[in-house]
Structures are given as structure tokens and as C-alpha cells.
Amino acid sequence: MKIFLLSVLALLAVSCSSSTPVKRIEENPKLYSSLSPRHQALVESGKIENGMSTRAVYLAWGNSDSQAEGQEKGKTIEKWTYNGLAPVYHQSLYDGYGWGGYGRRGRHRGFYPYNSFGSSVSYIPYPAAWVKFLNGRVDSWQRGRTQ
Numbered sequence: 001m002k003i004f005l006l007s008v009l010a011l012l013a014v015s016c017s018s019s020t021p022v023k024r025i026e027e028n029p030k031l032y033s034s035l036s037p038r039h040q041a042l043v044e045s046g047k048i049e050n051g052m053s054t055r056a057v058y059l060a061w062g063n064s065d066s067q068a069e070g071q072e073k074g075k076t077i078e079k080w081t082y083n084g085l086a087p088v089y090h091q092s093l094y095d096g097y098g099w100g101g102y103g104r105r106g107r108h109r110g111f112y113p114y115n116s117f118g119s120s121v122s123y124i125p126y127p128a129a130w131v132k133f134l135n136g137r138v139d140s141w142q143r144g145r146t147q
Contacts, residue, residue, distance in 0.1 A: 019062045019063075020046075021043055021044060021045070021046045021059060021060055022044070024058070024059045024062060025043065025044070025059060028059065031055050031059065032059060034055075035053075035055075035056055035059075039052055039056050042056075042060060043056055043059045043060045046060050046061065047060060048060050048061065048131065048138060048141060049138065050137075050138050050139065050140065050141075051137050051138060052137065052138045053136060053137060053138075054078070054133055054136055057080070057131055057133075057138060061082060061129070061131075062082075064080035064081055064082050064131075065081055065082055065083040065125075066080070066081045066083075067079070067080050067081075068081075072134075075134060075135070076134075076135075077132055077133060077134055077139070078132070078133040078136075079130060079131070079132050079133070080130065080131045080133070081127050081129070081130045082127070082128055082129040082130065082143075083125040083126065083127060083128060084125070084126055084127075084128030084129075085123040085124070085125055085126075086123065086124050086125075086126050087121050087122070087123055088121065088122045088123070088124055089119065089120075089121055090119060090120045090121070090122065091117075091118075091119050092117070092118050092119070092120075128143070128144070129141070129142060129143040129144070130142055
């Protein structure tokens with residue numbers, strides 16, 4: 001029951017703090033109005049295309065998880081990477097001896113054998129999307145899990 005309750009609370013916290021294109025547009029109306037009508041429509045649906053500015057990509061996809069600058073063919077590039085989270089499920093069975101615990105009448109049992117079985121979930125980040133900018137405009141991008 002504890003795991004379920006903690007999972008629900010974590011999901012609620014993430015959903016409340018997550019940013020959507022609509023929220024980012026509401027927070028940056030001047031930035032949104034400076035975009036072309038085509039780019040406004042793409043931003044509203046959370047999509048990007050080549051030629052979009054870094055500001056338009058921010059409105060569409062939000063803050064990246066990492067940014068890097070570099071050189072390619074003598075030109076300065078910038079690459080934004082967005083991470084996703086992949087669940088990893090664990091099953092465990094532990095046998096051993098422990099100290100403590102109480103018997104039926106509330107008496108301390110001392111050193112005793114016990115076993116436990118359980119499952120848990122961990123989340124591992126993976127690069128889910130990236131955008132490469134050349135001179136402040138989208139040059140190429142990819143979204144989705146690579147194999």
C-alpha cells in the first residue's frame with residue numbers, strides 16, 4: 001500500500017510541475033506572437049521543424065536536459081538533448097537472519113531467521129530526443145527511442 005501511495009504522490013508531483021506548450025505560451029505571450037503563423041501552429045501542437053528558432057523549440061518542447069556547443073564543418077553548432085525515463089522492474093527474495101521483532105505476546109524474539117519477497121521499480125534516463133541548431137535555427141532533429 002505504501003508503494004502505491006508513494007507512486008501516486010510522485011505522479012501527482014510530476015504532473016503538476018510538468019510544463020506543456022500551452023503553459024509555456026501563456027508564460028511567454030510576446031515570444032509566441034513573434035513567431036510566424038506556421039511556427040505558432042507547430043508550437044501549439046508540440047512539434048518542431050527545420051528552420052525554427054531556439055525560442056520556438058523551447059515553447060514547443062520546453063527546457064532541454066542538456067545542451068552542448070561544438071564545431072561542425074567550420075560552423076558553430078548547438079545541440080539540445082531531451083531525456084526520457086525507462087522503467088526497470090526488480091524482483092527480490094532475501095533470506096537471512098535478523099535481530100529484533102516481537103512475538104505473539106509482545107515479547108522480543110531476539111535473533112531469528114526471516115525472509116522477504118518484494119518488487120520495486122527504478123527509472124533510468126535515456127536520450128529520447130535531440131535538436132541540432134546551426135546559427136540559432138534548427139538544422140536537424142530526432143524524437144523517439146533509438147535502437
